[in-house]
Amino acid sequence: MSNATRERIVDEAMHLFSQHGYTATSIAKIEAAAGLTPGAGGIYHHFASKEAVLAAGIERQLARLGALREIRHVLGSLGDLKAELTLTARYVLAELDSESELLRILASDARNRPQLLTAAVEELVSSTFTGFAAWVGERAERAIPPEEAAAIAAFGLGSLLSSRLLRDVLGIPSPVDDEALIDTWVGLMIVALTDPVLKGSA
DSSP states (O other): OHHHHHHHHHHHHHHHHHHHOTTTOOHHHHHHHTTSOTTSOGGGGTOSSHHHHHHHHHHHHHHHTHHHHTHHHHHOOOSOHHHHHHHHHHHHHHHHHHTHHHHHHHHHHTTTOHHHHHHHHIIIIIHHHHHHHHHHHHHOSSOOOHHHHHHHHHHHHHHHHHHHIIIIISOOOOSSOHHHHHHHHHHHHHHHHHOTTTTTOO
16 A cells, blocks of 8 residues: 555656646645645655655656667667658657656756756656667668767757657647658658768758
8 A cells, every 4th residue: 555655646746746846846735636634744654855756756757768768779670761760750759748747847847956857867868869879870871970870869859859848848739740740750860861962961
């Protein structure tokens, strides 16, 4: 029962943090949402502080994103660049959708709680870029130096991430649906990975 209560506290706290921000979410609000008596301190039987609740929530959600951080190994090689890129785009968007609460928390509280959230940003974003850049370098149909592979990865994953940040964090609806976004993204990435004159064409 204790573990179930702990999980319920984390679930409700992460939802409240994503909707109202960390600072505006009181312990009493978390207790009420989790079915505990508001203001009675029941949460302290499971967590030492509100920050400990946030830390547990971030750790749990980052664990769920382990596959995304290992994107290089998830992709493997289907022998078809277009199919691999399409799979990548669908996979990344699906993972970001499943962690929309975490994205909102990172966006709203990263500056106010850098000691806790900097590591989360590193886990969620930086390591994913590193893995994708390695895959780009291996899978490209032309010689791509590491710095260019990193730039292509930043463009590719950054555009997918921004589509979710605009929608889920800023509340700005996308001007195109996911299918159109994915089709265009795949086309641009294929050019970047196959066109030997792309870099020098400007």
